[in-house]
Amino acid sequence: MKICVFGAASKEIDDKYLEAVENLGAFLAENGHDLVFGAGKTGNMGAVARGFRKGGGKTHGVIPEFFREDVLTEYVDYNCDEMIYTNSMRERKAVMEDISDAFVITPGGCGTFEEFFEVLTLKQLGRHRKPIAIYNIDGYFDRMSEMMMHSISEGFIKKNCTALYRVFDSLDGMLAYLENDDMEGLTLRDFK
DSSP: OEEEEEOOOOSSSOHHHHHHHHHHHHHHHHTTOEEEEOOBOSHHHHHHHHHHHHTTOOEEEEEEGGGGSHHHHTTBOTTOSEEEEESSHHHHHHHHHHHOSEEEEOSOSHHHHHHHHHHHHHHHTTSOOOOEEEEOGGGTTHHHHHHHHHHHHTTSSOGGGGGGOEEESSHHHHHHHHTSOTTTTOOGGGGO
């Protein structure tokens, strides 16, 4: 299975996140999976790619053409088994979403949150049925989960929307979820 991992590209995040995400990559690769990612070599993106390589998995990077410019090239992991070039960031996300069988969200900033909410919204609209796992390293996503519950209590989000994704702090539980159809028996009507 090709698993898309979203996460920070920042060089300034705490090592506890980098170590956990690298271990995630190695664990998923050792269990027979490959990586789809934004081809970054820094932050959690770089860590997950290192982990997949350590575990024997293949890496599929997706970047827009303008990343080839000298200013940005230092952030690109050109050691991918496959590199796909797109015309824009928007197309980059679409390609990553299309070629992936599941999604894992690791700690990150605005871009990572945007990627999570896009794949969640697309799943809610019935555009895919792929598992979405949030890796809650050291409670990083606790406040986002609280925000989701607040939005549910205020009527902005349907309660059953939380069935479209799962939050994990252990790798074994996450793997079981990713490898099984989480939408069996559910239809789009269940989330309206």
